[in-house]
Amino acid sequence: MTTTTDVDPLVARMRPFGTTIFAEMSALAVRTGAVNLGQGFPDTDGPPEMLAAAAEALRSGQNQYPPGPGVPALRAAVAAHQRRFWGLEYDPDGEIVVTAGATEAVAAAILALCEPGDEVVCFEPYYDSYAASIALAGAVRRPVTLRPTGDGRYAFDPAALRAAFGPRTRLVLLNSPHNPTGKVFTPDELALVAELCREHDAYAVTDEVYEHLVFTDAAAPHVPLATLPGMRERTLRISSAGKTFSCTGWKVGWASGPAALVSAVLRVKQFLTFVNAAPLQPAVAMALALPDDYFTGFRAELQARRDQLVDGLTAAGFEVLSPEGTYFVTADVTPLGGRDGVEFCRSLPERCGVVAVPTQVFYDDAEAGRRLVRFAFCKRPEVIAEAVTRLRRASA
Secondary structure, X not given: OOOHHHOOOOOHHHOOOOOOHHHHHHHHHHHXXXXXXXXXXXXXXXXXXXXXXXXHHHHOOOOOOOXXXXXXXXXXXXXXXXXXXXXXXXOOXXXXXXXXXXXXXXXXXXXXXXXXXXXXXXXXOOOHHHHHHHHHOOOEEEEEEOEEOOOOOEEOOHHHHHHHOOOOEEEEEEEOOOOOOOOOOOHHXXXXXHXXXXXXXXXEEEEOOOOOOEOOOOOOOOOOHHHOOOOHHHEEEEEEOOOOOOOXXXXXXXXXXXXXXXXXXXXXXXXXXXXXXXXXXXXXXXXXXXXHHHHHHHHHHHHHHHHHHHHHHHHOOOEEEOOOEOOEEXXXXXXXXXXXXXXXXXXXXXXXXXXXXXXXHHOOOHHHHOOEEEEEOOOOHHHHHHHHHHHHHXXX
């Protein structure tokens, strides 16, 4: 007789999701002592004035529950930041909610807006939490594949995007600048996404955590989808402090949009984490108001590290797709005899002491990314140099 103790208790919709590839590869890095270029976290801290502000908040008693939507100073800073950089106007009281990182914001948005059976259009490869959040909502993902164009960039087939929209489409989930490819969506591509959202009366949820990491040689600047005609009223715009201020462990994010959409996110968020990071929120508010030279300097620093890693990977024999933004470089392992990215990444720490992440796990169409792997360059130059030296030995 079969009992409940004999079967997997996990609900069926979540059984395809095991331990994340990030946890697996980071554990492999610790076990082998490898240089970890897999998970996208910096190995230096953020602006010292931000850290000092957080320490002061801890010492001055700001350690209890903050308001549900977030500390007023942070909501005001987010509004001012979006006005300053993108010309977007949001009311801090009702059109902005603070979340436990962008990951919670995305999950809460999908859970708040999607009924079971609703469809979510997304671009693959996609950040792994997207698929899990869609599954948690009982919704259905409709992926559109980004493919290398031969010039080191990625693009999608407009006809494939049109075909992904249909009568059950509830929202489109757009990540630009895009993890893991480093793609920045062009104005023409964004215009098509906006056209289809309006045509199908769909919402847009935009993950823009790399908004300040678009490099100077990108084909296009970053343009928030919410700035396009007819899109502000149907777009939830998501960002966070983690990537811009090198504080990924703080998990301070936010969602901005029309009051009805933000209210929907808040109503779900209150039953996920309720509130988060009370003493860190004032520090992030201070960081968002830093002068322009912080943001341009941060971008220049990461662009130099990108170039260092791209040059090193190329010298080691990889076919490299140089990113237009983000923390990541994608490389094809075929020139090194690789046939499968997962196998390649699992063997790489033992072969040469470097950890990367296989990109194929971020696709529904695994063949599209089977030989692609992702390396993070948000590391100190000496760490990248050591990784490149090891990779060259392995290729030799």
